[in-house]
Amino acid sequence: MLVTVALFVLGLILICLGGDRLVDAAVAIARKIGIPQIVVGATIVSLGTTLPEILVSTTAAFDGSAAIAAGNAFGSIICNTALIAGLTQTLRPTKKVETKPLLWRAAIFFGVIIVLEIVGFLRGEFGRLVGFLLLAMFVVYAVLNIVRAGAEGGDEEENEAAEDGSLLKQFIILAVCAALLYVGANLLVDNGILIAEAIGVPQRVIAITFIALGTSLPELVTSIVSMIKGFSNVGFGNILGANILNILAVIGIPAAVVGIPLEASTYQMDIPLAILVMAILIVPILFRKKASRLQGIVLLAIYAAYCVVSFI
Numbered sequence: 050m051l052v053t054v055a056l057f058v059l060g061l062i063l064i065c066l067g068g069d070r071l072v073d074a075a076v077a078i079a080r081k082i083g084i085p086q087i088v089v090g091a092t093i094v095s096l097g098t099t100l101p102e103i104l105v106s107t108t109a110a111f112d113g114s115a116a117i118a119a120g121n122a123f124g125s126i127i128c129n130t131a132l133i134a135g136l137t138q139t140l141r142p143t144k145k146v147e148t149k150p151l152l153w154r155a156a157i158f159f160g161v162i163i164v165l166e167i168v169g170f171l172r173g174e175f176g177r178l179v180g181f182l183l184l185a186m187f188v189v190y191a192v193l194n195i196v197r198a199g200a201e202g203g204d205e206e207e208n209e210a211a212e213d214g215s216l217l218k219q220f221i222i223l224a225v226c227a228a229l230l231y232v233g234a235n236l237l238v239d240n241g242i243l244i245a246e247a248i249g250v251p252q253r254v255i256a257i258t259f260i261a262l263g264t265s266l267p268e269l270v271t272s273i274v275s276m277i278k279g280f281s282n283v284g285f286g287n288i289l290g291a292n293i294l295n296i297l298a299v300i301g302i303p304a305a306v307v308g309i310p311l312e313a314s315t316y317q318m319d320i321p322l323a324i325l326v327m328a329i330l331i332v333p334i335l336f337r338k339k340a341s342r343l344q345g346i347v348l349l350a351i352y353a354a355y356c357v358v359s360f361i
Contacts, residue, residue: 050247053240060236067229068270071097074223076280081216085147090275090286091154091293092194097227098267098287099294101235103302110303119175119309122299123319126292127355128265130326134288135348137272138330142340143281150197151289155331157190158293162324165296169316180304187297230267237266285340292327318358326351 071094079089102125106118137143161183168179268291275284303309326348334340 050244053243053247056236057240057244060233060240063229063233064237064266064270065233067226067233068267068274071223071226071230071271072274072278072280072283074219074226075283076278077219078216078223079283081219085150085286086280086282087147087286087289088150088194090283091150091290092286093223094271094283094287095290095294097223098230098271099291099299100227100231101267102295102299104231106299106303107306110306113307118300118303119311119315120319122295123315123323125265125299126295126323127319127326127352129268129288129291129295130323130330131348131352131355133265133269133272134285134330135345135352137276137281137284137345138340139342139345139349141276141281142342142345143285143334144339146282146285146334146338146340148335148338150286151331152335153193153197154289154293155327155335157186158289158296158327159324161186161293161296162320162327165300166316166320166324169311169320173311173313173316175300175304175309175311177305177308180301180306180308183297183301184305187294187301190293190297227267230270233266289331292323322351322355 075089075094076086078093079086082089102121106121110118165175165179168175268287271287272284275281275287300309329344329347329351330340333344
């Protein structure tokens with residue numbers, strides 16, 4: 050048990066260190082390239098923090114458990130938006146959001162997820178064709194990020210410059226920090242489950258807490274550290290980018306490999322709820338160019354209700 054506790058603590062230390070330095074590196078990259086923090090958060094940072102979901106879904110597909118991917122992807126979107134964004138916006142609402150990079154990314158997210166809801170309702174599965182189309186859309190999304198990066202220049206937040214260094218150095222730091230987040234999250238979740246089982250916590254509670262939140266820990270740590278450091282747009286962009294990657298890659302890869310059968314609750318509750326919480330987060334910001342504490346409180350209340358309903 051001592052080894053388990055030690056590994057749990059080590060995992061906590063790794064994700065704290067990784068999240069702290071990842072935010073600094075991301076801000077430094079944004080400044081050096083000359084793009085808004087929300088853009089680097091929605092691209093480079095979100096790719097790093099979404100790796101756990103991508104790896105879990107891909108491994109599950111090759112192991113014959115592709116159905117896990119849908120719950121993993123949409124559950125992560127709900128957790129990222131309702132819990133993580135809800136928490137950070139309640140504590141410190143994001144100010145001065147650049148709507149130009151937000152608008153087209155939001156259009157991609159809502160367009161794709163609404164199509165997935167229709168397909169899921171009509172067919173009860175995401176077939177291989179859907180998977181290939183999602184991966185093609187992922188390529189389009191990646192290209193758009195590269196092409197539009199120059200047009201989305203100009204940092205919207207005024208803060209002290211992040212730690213200096215070459216661009217290559219900052220990318221290396223960011224990659225190492227993403228790896229630390231992944232390893233730390235795995236140590237925290239795996240050993241947290243063992244500790245919970247040892248002290249008699251029911252398996253259902255473990256599933257709703259440790260396992261459900263496990264793959265979203267990188268987003269949680271990155272968002273909180275971004276908020277503390279005053280770079281809230283990095284955390285906000287990270288949530289947006291991670292949610293887009295969840296539907297394009299986390300669903301797309303296993304669907305393209307073997308197809309994903311869906312439970313009725315996926316298209317009856319999970320996908321509609323994912324659309325709702327993202328609409329609560331994004332739509333007011335598009336009009337006001339900033340978030341509000343009320344949005345955060347509403348999102349947290351929705352997540353609490355979602356957990357209660359899932360538990361019951």
